[in-house]
Amino acid sequence: MESPLYADLHVHTTISDGSDDFEEVLAQAATLGLTHVAFTNHDTVTGLSQAFDLQERFNVTVIGGIEISAWDAAENTKAHIIGLGFESERAPAIQALCGPLLERRFAKTRWQIEQLQSHGIKLDLDLLGRYALQSTCLYKQHVMAALTEAPHGSAEYQRLYRSLFKEGGICERHIPYVDARDAVRAIKEDGGWAVLAHPGQFNNFGLVARLARLGLDGIEKYHPDHGPKEWRKVEQLATEHNLFCTGGSDYHGAFGDSALGSHRIQVDTGTDKGTVHPSTDKGTVHPSTLVCGQRDGSSVHPGLAVLLDECGSRQGGRRANAGRADAGSVHPSSPI
Numbered sequence: 001m002e003s004p005l006y007a008d009l010h011v012h013t014t015i016s017d018g019s020d021d022f023e024e025v026l027a028q029a030a031t032l033g034l035t036h037v038a039f040t041n042h043d044t045v046t047g048l049s050q051a052f053d054l055q056e057r058f059n060v061t062v063i064g065g066i067e068i069s070a071w072d073a074a075e076n077t078k079a080h081i082i083g084l085g086f087e088s089e090r091a092p093a094i095q096a097l098c099g100p101l102l103e104r105r106f107a108k109t110r111w112q113i114e115q116l117q118s119h120g121i122k123l124d125l126d127l128l129g130r131y132a133l134q135s136t137c138l139y140k141q142h143v144m145a146a147l148t149e150a151p152h153g154s155a156e157y158q159r160l161y162r163s164l165f166k167e168g169g170i171c172e173r174h175i176p177y178v179d180a181r182d183a184v185r186a187i188k189e190d191g192g193w194a195v196l197a198h199p200g201q202f203n204n205f206g207l208v209a210r211l212a213r214l215g216l217d218g219i220e221k222y223h224p225d226h227g228p229k230e231w232r233k234v235e236q237l238a239t240e241h242n243l244f245c246t247g248g249s250d251y252h253g254a255f256g257d258s259a260l261g262s263h264r265i266q267v268d269t270g271t272d273k274g275t276v277h278p279s280t281d282k283g284t285v286h287p288s289t290l291v292c293g294q295r296d297g298s299s300v301h302p303g304l305a306v307l308l309d310e311c312g313s314r315q316g317g318r319r320a321n322a323g324r325a326d327a328g329s330v331h332p333s334s335p336i
């Protein structure tokens with residue numbers, strides 16, 4: 001039996017609002033025993049070529065991705081749409097959709113900086129610039145990192161963040177996001193797999209049915225904001241609409257609270273083919289932050305198997321073979 005695949009399918013880097021660059025993430029992934037990492041920076045596929053070039057060095061398959069900041073007008077809620085499986089940084093439909101969004105976000109952060117300055121709050125702009133150096137935009141995480149040395153998860157950080165950026169704070173401002181349906185369309189047009197991210201975070205499970213009609217491929221099941229209740233809801237919806245389930249840590253390095261690989265999917269390969277479940281092998285991947293302790297034992301959805309297989313093939317070698325064997329064996333009618 002070949003070794004299982006461990007895939008963290010939701011990871012941010014310095015290209016958006018993460019603190020670690022591709023190399024740092026992949027080095028950590030290799031240490032943790034992850035076989036696949038999907039880079040899903042906000043509203044951009046920038047840097048994926050560089051990430052692809054690094055995968056052989058770390059023996060970790062890179063899945064090209066994105067997380068689009070979208071809006072669902074029908075329910076008046078935010079919606080994050082993940083795209084997976086991009087082979088290059090050439091994504092014209094996504095660029096056309098997300099380029100103006102990045103500009104709006106940039107303008108908002110500029111305004112937030114001006115707000116801080118006009119209220120006499122001292123902000124080290126050089127430091128801020130260093131944090132945002134590789135990013136395609138300026139994020140409030142960069143501003144916060146320049147404002148305080150308190151760790152992201154600390155009460156001090158959260159208090160400062162909420163008082164400035166939420167609850168009527170001087171930096172609170174919202175920008176129009178793109179329509180969730182357009183996000184799915186753009187991802188599909190550019191050849192990606194479209195996945196509704198963490199529906200538990202925005203309680204937008206109702207969006208699944210509407211997006212499924214447009215070609216949604218999957219739903220994120222394992223995520224720091226989800227527990228057994230959300231897993232069950234996602235599973236139900238995935239079965240109903242024949243979608244696959246994904247999982248990821250939503251890793252942001254020091255600019256977030258979850259550890260790389262803490263939420264992921266495991267795909268068994270070889271003779272015990274076609275099961276996806278949160279890992280049970282404490283000690284192999286990430287001993288301290290396992291998402292839960294039970295395999296769900298369901299078959300790999302063919303779409304997910306193809307996704308992992310295609311990305312593995314690009315890297316070549318052992319991973320591709322493992323993925324291909326798995327892809328050929330799954331039951332075609334059994335969503336996760």
Ligand SMILES: [Zn+2]
Binds near residue numbers: 067080197
């Ligand atoms: Zn998100």
Ligand SMILES: [Zn+2]
Binds near residue numbers: 010012067250
């Ligand atoms: Zn995310």
